[in-house]
Amino acid sequence: MRCIIICNQKGGVGKTTTVANLGACLAERGREVLVVDADPQANLSLHFGVDLARGEPSLYTVMRGEDDPSDVVRQSAVEGLRILPTGVDLAGLGVELSGERGRLFALRGALEKLQQRHDYVLIDAPPSLGLLTLNAMCAAREVFIPMQTQFFALQGLGKLLRTVRKVRSAVNKRLRITGVLACMHDSRTCLAQETLDEIKKHFGRRVFKSVIRKNVRLAEAPGFGLPITEYDPECHGAQDYRALTREVIAMESAE
């Protein structure tokens, strides 16, 4: 069972798009996949057509211990892909948990009950390094870092790497960075090419060979509540996420 957090505090780099579509491509290859929406914006939930009202069972009520996770998980439109959705009330968790000792392990506890059933658990993190992202880092074993091939991409990375190191030494020895994924890449511009080279210089082998190219079909798919494999299975976006999936699966034997 691989539990992977997809995180980067820089906003709009392709975290949610990667969780939704990598999840769908892994399911297409026969894996049992759970995607978890740990971002109060609830974009991942909407990507699968789930729009929860305040108070409905969600990751929020699961992390507060009010609902059992297996009662909240839903089947998506894709065979082999299930989702643990969230609502906006998740934003309040930071304040509510702030005094408790076990506040970093609320998500880990919740996911433990679900892990037997799934080959992959992919967690979509919010654009910050706050309590929700820390919770997801405590629950995960692997970190994937989506990055835009644009100027601000490298700026926040130092802080993200320091946070991963801190979580690993303090609370989760298993956590490691599997790789950096170039997203929304527009190979026509020199800026994108130069930034990609820069990323490879920084990360060496820990950069996925697959690059996700900019492709408007990826931005259209969530409007229909579908991953790219259902919305437009032959487009560049689907091809790129399938290439990434081949790389991710190839790592399985090394686990």
Place this chain on the structure above:
Amino acid sequence: MRCIIICNQKGGVGKTTTVANLGACLAERGREVLVVDADPQANLSLHFGVDLARGEPSLYTVMRGEDDPSDVVRQSAVEGLRILPTGVDLAGLGVELSGERGRLFALRGALEKLQQRHDYVLIDAPPSLGLLTLNAMCAAREVFIPMQTQFFALQGLGKLLRTVRKVRSAVNKRLRITGVLACMHDSRTCLAQETLDEIKKHFGRRVFKSVIRKNVRLAEAPGFGLPITEYDPECHGAQDYRALTREVIAMESAE
């Protein structure tokens, strides 16, 4: 003196790009402008070539009362445009201020001392609705909401509007939403056009007529520490931000 927060909890929608370039275009029209970096990612500071080390005087030390704001403000490469930069240590403020009664007014107090000198203060907010964004909403009189013309754009808006309403009724009666700005608009795709129509349906007159088109020069400029008016003054990006500036200035007499 107009104090404007540029905010949207959705990540990567053009907040920092708007603060930097609207600021530069207002300065070009002879206004005295201060841009404030209230995002721990410090992208706005970097956009003007300022890269602070931990512990250096910054917005963080100003909000903790350790430094006087006028000692931290710097002149930018642009005549009439100054910046109050930040470093990554700003991320820790949430926890440090969490117990104090006046925690929502730290930024407002800091900016009060600077307001005499400037015609415009533009505050760049992080991609969240946490303490730093609330602080900036308490300090500001106006809210500009940059939005990408993509599917997720409208999803988080309800929460943002509720937060503005709460801040207005509880702590800052002056706060009002001036307008929504369409950013990174790619008029070749139907998705962008449909989303823009949707935004106009929701917001009516409170949508700026100017639309910021997708333009790679806007993404290149921060790599040189320059706003678009200095980096490529004739490109689409500079034209669009100048058009926005004309609209913003035209509102001045209505103030």
